[in-house]
Structures are given as C-alpha cells and as structure tokens.
Amino acid sequence: MKKNKIRIGCGAGFSGDRLDPAVKLVKDGELDYLVLECLAERTIALAQKRKMANPELGYDPLLEARIESLLPLLLEKRTVLISNMGAANPVAAGKKILEIAANMGLKVKVAVVSGDDVVDKLSPEMVVLENGKELSSLGKIISGNAYLGVEAVLPAFQHRPDIIITGRVADPSLFLAPMVHEFGWDLGDYSKLGKGTVVGHLLECAGQLTGGYFAEPVMKPIPGMENLGHPYADIFENGECIISKVEGTGGEISVAIAKEQLLYEVINPFAYLTPDVEADFSSVSFSQLGKNKVSVKGGGGKIKPEKLKVSVGYEAGWLGEGEISYAGVYAKERGKLAGEIINKRIGELFDELKVDLIGINSLHSQISDEDSLPYEVRLRIAGKSKEKHLAERLGHEVEALYTNGPAGGGGARKYITQLVGIVSILLDREKIKSQVHLFEN
C-alpha cells in the first residue's frame, strides 16, 4: 500500500560530521528513513587511494563508528538507513556492516548499489567541463565516479533492506529515491521529482538547515548549538513537505535558514541539475508554521539532463605550508619581513607563493583593512609543486625563521598535503550500468 506521508531525517552532511545528531534522530525522531550524506567532491578520490592501498578499504573512515552507534536503534525503530558511505568501495562497506552486525549479535539486510565507478570508461581525449582541455592534460587519474540518480537506487527497495549503501549518487537523489519508492511517483513526473529534489537539497547538509553555518551571535543568534539537532522532513504525496527537528535539541528551523540552504551551492536557481531532473528552485516558498516548523511548497521541473556528470580525481602535486606568529610592537612589520625573507630565498622555486598574514589579509585579501594594527599576526606561506621535497622545503624554511628571522617568532608549524584535484566530464547514460547486491546474515 502506498503511503501518503513519509518522514526522512538527515544525520550527516559530510564525511566528518558529528555522530550524535543521527543517533538522536533515530531514537526520538520517529523516522521512516535516515540519510547520511558523507561524500564531498573530493572524498571519493581520497577513498579510491585507500582502496588502492588495501582492496578491503575505500569506504567511509567513520562507517564502523556510525554503524555501531546506529544499528541497534535502526532495527528497533524500523528506520531504513540510506547512505553513500560506500564511497569508493560500496561492496566492501556492505560486507563490513554484516561483520559489525554479527559482532553485535544482530541480523541485518544490506542492499549495495554499485556502478558509479567508471574510471575504466574514461579516455584521454574526453573534455573537461571546467576548462575545455582534455583529460590527458591533467596529472595521473585516480578516480572517475558518475553521479547516479534514483533509477540506480530504486531496485534496492525490492529486497526490503534495513540499509542501502551506495557510492557516488547525487546527494538529493539519496532522499528522492525513498519518495519515489513510497509514493509510486512516475520517473517522468518531473514536477514531483523537482519538488522531491528541493526537499533532498534542503536536508542534505544536515546541520546547515538547523542553524549551522548560519549562526552569528549578534544578528542571527541560534540557541543550543553545542547540541545542534539535525533536520527531518515530513514529505507528502504531492511533494510538499514540512521541515522540523527533534524536540529538545539545539538549533532552529526558520524561513531565513531555509532560504540560505535552498540557494546553497546552486549555480542556477531556475535549473538545478541532478541525474533525475532539471529542478526549478526559484518558485519555492517557505512559511513558518510554528516553532521549528517550516512548510515548503512550490518548486518543480520539466525535463532531465541527457548525460550524467562524472567527477574525475587526479594527482595534482603537493601543497607545502609553513606558519609562524609574531605579537606586540611591530608585529605586522616583523611578519611582513619574514614573508619577504622566504620569498627571496625560495620564491622562484614555485609557480606561485601565497604569503598571508593571518589577522590581516589571509581570508579577504581584497577587502581587508591593510592599515589595521592587530596585536598579533600569524604568517602563513603556501606553495605547490610536483616535487614532494620542494613542498617540504617550504615548511622547513618557515621553521628556520626561529633562529634566522625576525625577533620573537613563535609557534612555527609545517604541513605537507598530497593534492587531489577534481574536474568533471559528461558521459552518456547508456555507458553507466548500476547494480544492486544483497548482503544478509
């Protein structure tokens, strides 16, 4: 029997998100579905590198911790978990969940969606969307993952799983899939798919809908942020919804926050592209129904994109960074001098050396007040190189300012990071074949 209302909560908005809000959602949220969205653009390429080092890995590093804290509750409350924590290795994630369940003495059924990994379908002459150049112009390719849509996830529901694990699926599609399944929406009903995509987009960043990334204590105060609740939505068969959060949690649900999140990362509010639909966000309207309750109406869609987007990860060299602090009289001048010393010594070894004075111009170099005189400043120098040893040299040089640089330099730190770049290409839908694998104990 088709339902006329379902409740979906979002308990994680990125791989490193807090663990406790999801537990609270399942415990007291009376959810039908919990979604954990854990894959940013670059996360999957990093996961691919872990999989190359060990074929049993490549899923989300917090998968074990999240499943251990949630599994008994999910089963008790009959809440189905949908998550892209499979990252670069959804099959290994499925097996890992069975292992965790066995250790906890629990029975579980996990449906795993695969097929997003299309790295073997990439060819050097494919054109990068961002710059029009060929893939061959980049460093070594690490990963290629297509954004799958609801079509790939829907077959998983036939098995009535407790958990659905995916790799790369467009974030809103993780939410749209249970709506399509429960309400029996037609995949050609773009108006409903557009509305459902609005709901998914609002929820997908979890705490960003309840006051996280919004709060500011003067003009936009948010209560109880140390205990920020994550959101859920009651979605109706017509695609409208009411967003809310569990009573007793911190944060807030308001029209102002919902507006910020609706527009977050949206390149065209009249045509937000997912594999399922080109959604119109411009016609969405919000109204405050009560404390921490906002209704969402409008939105829609007319067509879906012809091709699917593929995110390609490549090795982009090494980033070297060094930092050191100065305080008191002439702190800014000493910081500047330190930057000049480094630039003169090693500037020519790098295409670009970024010299920031934290406290003056590190975040908003164009807008900041260069005449301000903070009591303390922190020099940060960053450069990238294909050569690891040059990236390391940068930090060493900054550290050596202790004894060779301006007076009173303290707290030097050095970092190197292997850079993974991400670009996009488009691929024909027919070239991408998704599959569902079932694991149960």
Next chain:
Amino acid sequence: MKKLYELAHSRAGDKGNILILSLIPFQEEDFGLLVDQVTVEKFKKHFAGQVKGEVVRYVLPGLKALQFVCQEALGSGVTTSLSMDTHGKSLSYAFLQLEIDVKKSIESSSIV
C-alpha cells in the same frame, strides 16, 4: 550609506572554481532596495582581485533573494587552491562589507 550586513544575510557555496553567494534581506521589504543597489557592476568592483571571471546575478522575487554566481573565483578551485579558505566559505562576510546608498534608493523608489 549602509553596510550590507545591516540589512541582509548571505551564505557562500562553491562548485569547483565557482563561488556562489546568496543575498537575503532580513526584512522582505528591503528586497527592492537590494535589487536596486547591489548590481553586478558594484559586486564586481567589490570583489575585484577575488573574482576573475563572469558574474551572473539571479533575481528571485518569490524567495525575496538574490543569487550571485561567480566564475574563476576561488584561486584554481577548491581542490588545488593555495588559499587557507579553499572553499571560500568566509567570503559571504566579505560580501556583507559592501556599502550601499540607502537614501538614494529611497528617493528613487518614492518617485516611482
């Protein structure tokens, strides 16, 4: 003259090397003032140096919000930029430093 932060709030988002900034008035009646005053030209001038590419402004009367989409705006992009704030998450607060002429706008709207 007023700073934008007195009238509106903003959230920064990113896609590759594209910076996306919303602008939402605290009071819906200030929407017209923002449409009038926060033009693409003024925006580009404010972000000269940060934003190298094209800027598109979307006017959303239903939501009472503006959306600015800026190409070539985040160094070389989130994953390879040398900036400390690679995503440009703090740039909403750079936007809110922009100054607008409130009086001029009130005069011009009272003529209409």
